[in-house]
Amino acid sequence: xxxxxxxxxxxxxxxxxxxxxxxxxxxxxxxxxxxxxxxxxxxxxxxxxxxxxxxxxxxxxxxxxxxxxxxxxxxxxxxxxxxxxxxxxxxxxxxxxxxxxxxxxxxxxxxxxxxxxxxxxx
Numbered sequence: 033x034x035x036x037x038x039x040x041x042x043x044x045x046x047x048x049x050x051x052x053x054x055x056x057x058x059x060x061x062x063x064x065x066x067x068x069x070x071x072x073x074x075x076x077x078x079x080x081x082x083x084x085x086x087x088x089x090x091x092x093x094x095x096x097x098x099x100x101x102x103x104x105x106x107x108x109x110x111x112x113x114x115x116x117x118x119x120x121x122x123x124x125x126x127x128x129x130x131x132x133x134x135x136x137x138x139x140x141x142x143x144x145x146x147x148x149x150x151x152x153x154x
Contacts, residue, residue: 033058035153036076038132042146046072048134049153054078063133064093074098074134076150081105082127089131091119099139102128107148114139 034052039045049072053059059077063069079086082105089100094117102111102124111124114136132148142148 036150037153038074038076039149039151040142040146041149042143043141045141047151048072048074048138050074050076050132050150052076052078062089063098065095067095069096069098069135071135071137074132074138077131077133079129079131082129084123084125084127087128087131088121088123089115089133090121091115091117094118097136099132099134099136099142101132101134101142101148102126103130103132103148105129107150109142109144109146109148111144112139112142 036050036052037047039047098115100113100115104110110126113122115122
């Protein structure tokens with residue numbers, strides 16, 4: 033699976049390695065059934081265009097809470113949530129094209145309006 037590095041251009045911090053999920057099956061699987069998530073890892077779910085409905089997520093079959101960031105086509109955070117396990121749905125307040133799922137500890141480090149940068153992982 034392709035990996036990318038996530039940097040928050042609006043603050044300093046260590047880049048986070050994300051699995052790049054752009055196929056139907058990789059987006060469907062997401063983090064479901066994952067036992068634990070390393071603090072420096074996560075996933076990015078990629079849609080073809082901005083949408084509220086297509087970037088909604090569920091937390092069924094999740095073993096832990098996560099930080100969820102919704103990004104527009106320009107990689108600017110349009111919404112964020114601390115998603116609790118076994119909740120049925122989380123939907124962004126504004127249309128998004130990307131959904132980033134990270135360790136729950138990252139929640140305070142990102143805010144709506146932050147510009148994010150994706151780079152190719154080494």
